[in-house]
Amino acid sequence: MDNLCVAHRGFSAKAPENTRTAIQMAMDEPFVQWMEIDVQLTQDGVPVVIHDYSVDRTTSGKGKVKDLTWQQIRRMDAGEWKGRQFRGEQVPSLDEVLQLVKGRLKLNIELKTSGNMYPNLEEAVLERIHAHRMLADVVLTSFEPKALIKAKELDSDVNTGLIIDAHPRNLLARLKQMKCSFLSIGFSHLDAAFASDLVKNGITPMAWTVDDAKSMRSLARMNPAIMICTNRPDTWSQTFIHKIAPKVPFWRRKWRF
Template identity: 45%
Template sequence: MNICMAHRGWSGKAPENTMAAIQLALAEPAIQAMEIDVQLTRDGVPVLIHDFTLERTTNGSGLVKDHTLEELRQLDAGKWFDEKFAGEKIPTLAEALAAIKGHCTLNIELKATSDMYPGIAEKVLALVEQYGMKQEVYVTSFDHELIRHVRTLDQEVQTGLIVYGRPVLMLEQIEAAGASILSMGYPYLTRELTAAAIEKGFKVIAWTLDEPAYIREVMSWHPEVQICTNHPDRMLTLG
């Protein structure tokens, strides 16, 4: 049966990458996995936020990396989505791990580009180790060199490449990075590539699927393809 992965928590019902979105996803037993985005504060603390800038999902401005944790914690990360979420904060990765441990698989996307966040892999892996969640997480990124670095640091944690496009030698790239997961934008994923990847023992995540017709189609390709969606309810009602 296809795994339902809540994208940035249940972001169709609550502000993305907040504890509210995480708790909503945890409250639905049929959601077996969750995806979150991680960056570092100026003082080196892993926090949950997607954009490199603060404007879209908070009442702050500027780059995430230019603010300390204390500064980020002053911001409202919920009101933009709905007034009832006013007061939601940007969570730390530690808070997310504590809540999710033992409940579902967690796909941690490292929102890093080249040298933007030195030490992000080490800091995230240290927290995963601290919470005893090596068997419960995936670590993924668009930065394939970063994923190769994660693999050199830890041989146990499952790692994956995020891809939006259809590069040649895709499966060979996964192997070259020491990864075992292909996380691909669904417009570029095909039935054939899905089958080939799973046949080689890789996990396949399709993102971000929100329209029921597309969800149904991709689910039909293979029972093991994981569906990453902002609206888990739409997938779960397909049966």
């Protein structure tokens, strides 16, 4: 089975998304090769791993991430909303996640921004990636084209990818113009012909968010290069695991975009 499993915000079906527990649970599954996380900046410029622009849904706190300091966010409980057994979970910094997964998982890091919400997000994220010497192990993705263009301007070697939940006719041309080597696309907008065109042009497609076996099998039939991003790595395992017999551990493979 060649369609790689990407744990969406960690093993988010079972643990609070984007937390150390969710990440560790994903890492505990030997077939999980990649993980998708979301990164924003605190008021004092610390890259933190959280999805929503507000902390309200996934923590015990209130307010927008950009208006809160790292220490304020650190004091919030980021686990009890998912279950009492996760009480005490914290919002992790990007540093903590990079340190945790280095040498084991590759990362799809979504630059969670819109317009000029975070003027220094790209610099801050790239700085931490370089500090951990993980440039070859990550791809930076975003719904915001400006963020991807800026990341490429800061470091031409970084792999970048557009996130989109649509399939406009000019999408392939846009990706080439932006020098993207990756596309994160809502799975219902992907078909075999487009997947083939992407691969032929050196662009890796990732389908999101796919939690049922039927859709996973459909994507696998389209093209073996399609990465499957899921909240349910266990469903991916039940669907495909019997076909996996890698000669080299996943975390030791060299990845190309």
